[in-house]
Amino acid sequence: MTQGTAQVLAGPPAAAALLDEARRRAARLPHPPHLALVRVGEDPASVSYVRGKAKKASEVGLSSHVHALPGDTTQADLLALIGTLNADPAVSGILVQLPLPAHLDPAPVLLAVNPAKDVDGLHPANTGALWNAHEGLRPCTPAGIMALLAHHGVPVRGARVVVVGRSALVGRPVAGLLLNADATVTVAHRATPDLGAVTRGADILIVAAGQAHLITPDMVRPGATVVDVGINRVPTEDGRGRLTGDVHPDVAQVAGALTPVPGGVGPMTVAQLLMNTVIAAERQHAQPEVTGELVR
Numbered sequence: 001m002t003q004g005t006a007q008v009l010a011g012p013p014a015a016a017a018l019l020d021e022a023r024r025r026a027a028r029l030p031h032p033p034h035l036a037l038v039r040v041g042e043d044p045a046s047v048s049y050v051r052g053k054a055k056k057a058s059e060v061g062l063s064s065h066v067h068a069l070p071g072d073t074t075q076a077d078l079l080a081l082i083g084t085l086n087a088d089p090a091v092s093g094i095l096v097q098l099p100l101p102a103h104l105d106p107a108p109v110l111l112a113v114n115p116a117k118d119v120d121g122l123h124p125a126n127t128g129a130l131w132n133a134h135e136g137l138r139p140c141t142p143a144g145i146m147a148l149l150a151h152h153g154v155p156v157r158g159a160r161v162v163v164v165g166r167s168a169l170v171g172r173p174v175a176g177l178l179l180n181a182d183a184t185v186t187v188a189h190r191a192t193p194d195l196g197a198v199t200r201g202a203d204i205l206i207v208a209a210g211q212a213h214l215i216t217p218d219m220v221r222p223g224a225t226v227v228d229v230g231i232n233r234v235p236t237e238d239g240r241g242r243l244t245g246d247v248h249p250d251v252a253q254v255a256g257a258l259t260p261v262p263g264g265v266g267p268m269t270v271a272q273l274l275m276n277t278v279i280a281a282e283r284q285h286a287q288p289e290v291t292g293e294l295v296r
């Protein structure tokens, strides 16, 4: 039972709209915004994501450079590169691809990025701004989810939203963005007893738990909007593997609307990164003093 009745909330058209806006706004700036992509090691998924980000950047008129560091790069060398990129006025945005190899501690690395260039929105200055509803750069997947819902006309204001997952990359920041948009937000996680009782209360259910098919049809209110953020690679007979989400395909029989995996939230992450780079470049153009090492 994989063919359902739920409306498909497709990512590509929403991503295309965001990319069009990024292209238009970038063209108004005196110089193309520049995105520095930092990757450490050769994790195949990270190699592919960073390559995709650089390709999309050039499609919307941004310049980019991939700083590919060897897998045995030290914390000090990585921090030194970030310092150089912070101080370079030609660099509009800096993204450090995650996860980093196990010997590197991501917290000081994210803290080292100038918040004005933090196009991943993960510096505490930006996460604090998010939770206080102040201006700042927003994390890409959460902001992409909000743009996806808006593109497909899903109202958030006043909705009961349940977020499953509390990661720094998705669960926590998307909860903050939803609160700022006047939703009533519940965050559930692995210690939540009777998860189904919580998720059945959702008008909008956002699942970023990293567990394939965690959400089954009995856990979804009929007609609810379900956003599947999971990207799980499951083995196939040909050995190539297949992507599947955190939401069981049969949920399409119950939900009113559902994001597919692939082709749902994923493309929004990259589009939002490029939009963030344009926003960062616009602010730096208006306020050149924040581009150096002054702002932490």
Ligand SMILES: Nc1nc2c(c(=O)[nH]1)N[C@@H](CN(C=O)c1ccc(C(=O)N[C@@H](CCC(=O)O)C(=O)O)cc1)CN2
Residues within 6 Å of the ligand: 049, 095, 096, 097, 098, 099, 120, 140, 141, 169, 231, 243, 261, 262, 263, 264, 265, 266, 267, 268, 269, 270
């Ligand atoms: N510094 C960051 N690291 C990571 C982030 C992030 O936002 N910032 N997010 C993820 C990975 N990611 C981007 O980096 C990402 C994941 C998925 C997609 C995507 O378009 N997925 C496609 C399927 C792609 C495939 O076939 O493999 C889809 O869902 O349709 C883009 C970006 C972790 N790291």
